Amino acid sequence: MYWRRVRSFVIIGQSAVASDDFLLHDFAGTSGRLDVLARCVRAALLFSHGVRRDACVYLVLLGGPRAPRVVRFQGAVAKFVRPDERNLSVQLKKVLAYGDDAEITGFVEVRAGISVAKGSIDAVLADLAGATPFVLEEGAPDVREVPAAELANAAFFMGDHHGWDAACRKRLAEIGARPIGVGPVSLHTEDVVTLVSNELDRREPPPA
Template identity: 40%
Template structure:
């Protein structure tokens, strides 16, 4: 399995945003929607071996985490607006105390924070921190069940990075220039695909 954890530092957790304004009023939820497409979309299908955790940290109802599982998800289309609609519908669900709610097939929502997510995932694989000053991906030996962690249009906060570093992640970079979060996901997927992993 390939896991992805993306923190939306200003992305509104209450789902009150308009689909026409996901880049502004939604706190850059457009970035998270694009990350979903990069994690799952193939030319004629969906990656079944991927799971993404989107942490919405903006607004009074935060944090919330939307989890999407590639082997279970339905109604996922390649356009940003319909993906944002799936995310908004999840954020609007009533969440039972201490549990996940199912929003639609393969889409789940909980009150987990970034810290909760990495604690929960720590038994499922090995963390890989995507950071500009990391080791070059071209020489990196991918672990089994990698858990890729990255920020949205902002780096992880000092506290988030500290918590992640306590998990002993590998730290890799994908090239000599800064890239969008969704492009980073595509590049690590491609690198693993090329190696048959």
């Protein structure tokens, strides 16, 4: 039952550009902080000398003229994803250069295991059918206290350094996303991904 074990991370980038209009040598400075989301890809998908085949990451890009778009990384089939930001920014630049939005229906795989879709959080929800939604919030009940069974096929929604906008917050409430937290300090989103992944690993180590 492979698909029961998938863990999905959905990162909402309020200003992250949905196009390839950024400079590789100034990724953080020119991409609406897409670098923040790129680092979450590493945290979710990679471990020491390997790719988490059971992980999936969605980057919801709400910045720039081509927004909204979603980039999806599937650990099960991803190739050539390395942990350094240079590699991640190159991959994102290639994927975000893809086609006209008129040509895109659902998720289109542009690179091995990396796909792009038009739309915002609803494009992700359509793709996530059946996953139990959680939303990471400061001060919410501790992820360590959530029963293992409820985490078996979970999707974790996270804001970036801007936090949540009203539309996303409303949509997550509508789907009944449960607030959970990871401790007393307000952390970078990639650290939150790492902490949730570790908690899932402790419940059920990923397949070798």
